[in-house]
Amino acid sequence: MKYASLKSIASYVPSRCVSNFDLEKMVDTSDEWITKRTGIKTRYFAESSEATSDLATKAGQEAIRRAGLKPSDIDMVIVATLSPDYIGMPSTACITSYNLGIENVPAFDITTACTGYIYLLSMAKAFIQTGEYQNILIIGAEKISSLLDFSDRTTCVLFGDGAGASVVSATENEGEAIVDVHISANGKYSDFLITPACGSKIPASAEALANHLQFIKMKGNETFKLAVKTLASDVEHILQKNSIAPSEVKYFIPHQANLRIISAVGEMLDFSSDQVVVTVDKYGNTSAASIPMAINSVYESGKLAKGDLLLLDAFGGGLTWGSALLRFGGDSL
Numbered sequence: 001m002k003y004a005s006l007k008s009i010a011s012y013v014p015s016r017c018v019s020n021f022d023l024e025k026m027v028d029t030s031d032e033w034i035t036k037r038t039g040i041k042t043r044y045f046a047e048s049s050e051a052t053s054d055l056a057t058k059a060g061q062e063a064i065r066r067a068g069l070k071p072s073d074i075d076m077v078i079v080a081t082l083s084p085d086y087i088g089m090p091s092t093a094c095i096t097s098y099n100l101g102i103e104n105v106p107a108f109d110i111t112t113a114c115t116g117y118i119y120l121l122s123m124a125k126a127f128i129q130t131g132e133y134q135n136i137l138i139i140g141a142e143k144i145s146s147l148l149d150f151s152d153r154t155t156c157v158l159f160g161d162g163a164g165a166s167v168v169s170a171t172e173n174e175g176e177a178i179v180d181v182h183i184s185a186n187g188k189y190s191d192f193l194i195t196p197a198c199g200s201k202i203p204a205s206a207e208a209l210a211n212h213l214q215f216i217k218m219k220g221n222e223t224f225k226l227a228v229k230t231l232a233s234d235v236e237h238i239l240q241k242n243s244i245a246p247s248e249v250k251y252f253i254p255h256q257a258n259l260r261i262i263s264a265v266g267e268m269l270d271f272s273s274d275q276v277v278v279t280v281d282k283y284g285n286t287s288a289a290s291i292p293m294a295i296n297s298v299y300e301s302g303k304l305a306k307g308d309l310l311l312l313d314a315f316g317g318g319l320t321w322g323s324a325l326l327r328f329g330g331d332s333l
């Protein structure tokens with residue numbers, strides 16, 4: 001039987017660092033409020049000339065290099081994003097593939113918000129196991145600053161831009177395989193996180209733009225409560241199903257939305273602080289890019305080795321959620 005393996009991890013962080021103090025000058029907020037309620041200190045915004053595909057291309061290029069491959073070895077490209085270059089077409093994956101010199105292979109986007117990378121892993125694993133694909137490039141990429149309303153303090157302080165990418169490859173070695181991935185969704189809560197306008201429901205119009213309906217709206221409190229409950233039960237389920245104790249996990253890498261959510265879930269599941277990876281302080285919430293950027297931070301610190309057991313967990317607009325258990329299949333830095 002062929003397994004799917006996470007062969008590489010890479011990320012791209014845009015150059016413009018925006019601190020809480022910078023935001024204090026733009027909106028009625030404070031470093032104290034943002035730090036206490038979210039744990040975020042800084043986030044990075046792309047330049048106005050950069051599109052999501054530019055961030056995705058940089059992360060993707062490095063992920064291919066770190067997997068020891070060439071662009072021509074990649075036989076599928078999937079991008080998860082809620083901030084695509086274009087609302088309808090072409091997909092960000094098509095543009096990114098072309099930028100990378102990958103042509104004539106399937107390329108498409110998925111819209112699963114902050115759960116993007118978990119959905120990507122699930123899809124890459126399934127495609128690899130058909131036996132028809134060898135090396136799939138998956139990328140979570142966001143220029144979320146293009147969807148932020150800088151007059152709405154309840155959302156604009158939370159998010160950042162960035163991209164994270166991996167190559168998932170076929171392997172015969174179970175010791176470096178993706179063990180299990182669980183994904184789910186419930187549209188009952190679709191209004192918890194929403195960009196109301198510029199789709200078919202409320203097409204772009206002067207009125208929609210004047211009312212800022214093209215930007216992200218979030219029911220923060222309701223989302224927070226559901227996130228803690230869902231994430232904890234999802235992690236418990238995947239560990240139990242695979243007979244793995246929390247102590248066997250090398251790194252628990254949850255979606256980076258809020259330090260209070262990460263700490264609550266980590267404590268409920270008895271993970272030690274050495275196991276829980278936190279990058280939300282530095283990057284804010286980068287949605288589909290948050291988990292691969294967090295894995296990459298461990299990788300670039302030199303602490304991620306082949307065979308290390310990773311547990312990933314995410315929650316986002318849709319609502320969507322999911323978790324993944326995998327043994328890292330790449331070489332250490």
Ligand code: UT7
Binds near residue numbers: 037038155223258316
């Ligand atoms: O990534 C996808 C999933 N997303 C999440 O999981 C996010 C989940 N939600 C959260 O992380 C939190 O709910 C937030 C960080 C968004 C908000 O924290 P909270 O503790 O739930 O605050 P709140 O919304 O209950 O607001 C408390 C107060 C309000 O003032 P009043 O009504 O008590 O006077 C807000 O107006 O804080 C006020 N507030 C702010 N004050 C200063 C809201 N945003 C800000 C701000 N600066 N930026």
